[in-house]
Amino acid sequence: MRAAMARQLSRIMRPDDANIAGNVHGGTILKMIEEAGAIISTRHCNSQAGEPCVAALARVERTDFLSPMCIGEVANVSAEITYTSRHSVEVQVNVMSENILTGAKKVTNKATLWYVPLSLKNVNKVLEVPPIQYARKEQEDEGKKRYEEQKLDRLETKQRNGDVILPVINPDRQTKEPHTVGYSQSSLIHLVGPSDCTLLGFVHGGVTMKLMDEVAGIVAARHCKTNIVTASVDAINFHEKIKKGCVITVSGRMTFTSNKSMEIEVFVDADPFVDEPRERYRAVSAFFTYVSLSKEGKPLPVPQLLTETEDEKRRFEEGKGRYLQTKAKRQAQMQQAPQQ
Amino acid sequence: MRAAMARQLSRIMRPDDANIAGNVHGGTILKMIEEAGAIISTRHCNSQAGEPCVAALARVERTDFLSPMCIGEVANVSAEITYTSRHSVEVQVNVMSENILTGAKKVTNKATLWYVPLSLKNVNKVLEVPPIQYARKEQEDEGKKRYEEQKLDRLETKQRNGDVILPVINPDRQTKEPHTVGYSQSSLIHLVGPSDCTLLGFVHGGVTMKLMDEVAGIVAARHCKTNIVTASVDAINFHEKIKKGCVITVSGRMTFTSNKSMEIEVFVDADPFVDEPRERYRAVSAFFTYVSLSKEGKPLPVPQLLTETEDEKRRFEEGKGRYLQTKAKRQAQMQQAPQQ
């Protein structure tokens, strides 16, 4: 038994980490968060004698981007193990931006990730997680509650995910009206290389999230034609591993707009096109929320999404539901903790 | 049997993709073109039951850079299989730059690539290509004509390539007069890493082309000391595979200047220096054409190349021949299709 360990990771943000307005891409931050999580959980799962294993990302809880990070700032990422069940590890990660010239620091993200230890010898075998010690009994109880909640949600998404129809990607925007779903719909393909992968030969969750954010950003920019930044990412479940040599197609379509935000649904499909008899499969899906910013960094109104088909209208209503739910939850939190 | 498939790939152009004036390097675009081609052709060649394979780049036809691409723009690359012979696949690729803020789109490149399927189990075994279906008979006939033409050209280059003498690179520019061949001559070495390679463990054609463009760009900039951009690349033949762990030497020398353009010959030599008995060999060679731009992006006059040796004079005349031929061909095309 051992206590939850903290771990820090720092990096200077460079021009390639940011968009042309100088704001660091949400995807760059998600990738750093996941690297910190992967290190701390893999280390913990190997801390007792037994079969060596690699911690694989199973789920990321909803993540808000509280304030922007800029080129030249240092991103400080610290991770802590906050709960362990028999087969999974919860890691909480904090990201602070630090302007090393002025000394100013800001919390930019708080994220919660779930990892599962997979045997290094047999990638399909889930191992047991050494339990952590809690300073107080309530910490364990609260962790258990979070564990049960995410387990339920994972199950639900898995069922929903099976139904989802592959998005029809039509890059021929010339025939589409601006502000329709089809107009901004985008996709990119990426050939999974060695540097994208863990020791087990499948893609790091952080690499996948970075690509998802890139597509969501292109969809958002096409829709509102301004400088855009990631505001939040809904819970992401990693149902299926993606192996080295796959081609992954990352597709994004806008589902909902409020006055000042856009919701984009992103799918990741893997194509094990060489050496594998398997069909293309859906590996991950998630909702990203983006906001539009003026040159001075102020939020701008977003053009309303024009829905054409029945499916688009239904997805718009579902997006509205998620939007109102998040809004209500945030207001409730603010009333509970007015000082924060 | 299956129809030719279309495929799209998009990516935002970042600061590291461009020179200091903000123009995206031709090499970055060539690398994306090749990635799209490799994916679509590898998928096609694995579409029928049989030995799994990877499509290896055999040749790129002459490619013109019709308009510059800038940082912050989205590069949209779409690829289509347009012809198949028994052992090779022709892929046509279009690149559009899209300013997602203004919605402005421009065609920046049209390229044609030829791939050959190599067995995943035996890298020296060329497999058969599943035939595609043509909408019209003429498409097949025209494809066959293109196939025969490139086959002939490949054979010719192979013979010519054998004769080429290794360029003696003398980086001591202090003793050289400006505008001579020796003054701008440059070379770089690159240790082939895992990320440069396909599943078969040899270098992606796109990686090679990016390095070739990098050297050509340095030669051009050293000659005219201004902002320079890639205008076109002549047909490139990939005679020999380059394996992981090789050191490659990419050398460039200026061969010809017109009033507003420079032609640079680039060689790629591979050194299988660890664990291999083999000698250094010539893997690829090609001609790149560059233009010089003012700060406002207008074409500038180029200082004339000073030739000193007999070989340099001969190469200058050959370059002039290629220049005049291309010019004549382009004028003929413009008369045929004045509306385009």
Place this chain on the structure above:
Amino acid sequence: MRAAMARQLSRIMRPDDANIAGNVHGGTILKMIEEAGAIISTRHCNSQAGEPCVAALARVERTDFLSPMCIGEVANVSAEITYTSRHSVEVQVNVMSENILTGAKKVTNKATLWYVPLSLKNVNKVLEVPPIQYARKEQEDEGKKRYEEQKLDRLETKQRNGDVILPVINPDRQTKEPHTVGYSQSSLIHLVGPSDCTLLGFVHGGVTMKLMDEVAGIVAARHCKTNIVTASVDAINFHEKIKKGCVITVSGRMTFTSNKSMEIEVFVDADPFVDEPRERYRAVSAFFTYVSLSKEGKPLPVPQLLTETEDEKRRFEEGKGRYLQTKAKRQAQMQQAPQQ
């Protein structure tokens, strides 16, 4: 006044960080060391009210690579400010490799770096460094001694460096005998991009060191045609800043071989080739020591370097001097602290 601060930085080592035998390149480690140093010293120099500044690398003391780091391991880099003079900061950095599967940790490097704060508004203005507090008086005295020593050495190298003649690089190895200086001599060129640079627009010292190690590694591999790893780097002085948009030429030549090691001298020359009237200048130079390893990771005998010219013979003798001096120093240290 404030105490010396510690800072930690971690990263998983990926295939691209290593050679084909799986050993992480010394250059990758040097780059991480410098990033940690740059963060901690820039933060410190901005910790008091005054002109904002960026800490620029002025010197790296001799660095030994005590044990290899492998793909999949986590590199833990921690930095501490150990001395401040009026205009410079000494940072000591420790690198530990951690196998997160077995929990095994090893010290791989200990490095000492010197930084100088340059004004963000005027890159040529050196600012004053806020003094640190020492726990014990001896710490300050020892720091002052190290400061005086490096100052002297910097001055000496600067004078010596002026004399050094530009190496004539002849890549045509076919005409050279194996194991001669000319046979393994190599150079690479690199166009400085935005991601290579600090906020002041000049190249990060870590980027330069990574390129120097890359060239030294190629020279070493060409000489002995086996798997090679960095064993140590002699003190490196950064005489001149290298600006964005420069082309840098990094050249390496072997100077000395002992039974089991090779010494390679590396030069970095900058070419401010666009928009600058300035001539090419020598920015950095250093000696790297490499060892050759068998497939099992055991040190192999190194073929003796064949010297042909008087200069080569002189450099061989000088290298032998450095080798014997280092050997004597190491033996003296081992007798002083046999348990360590």
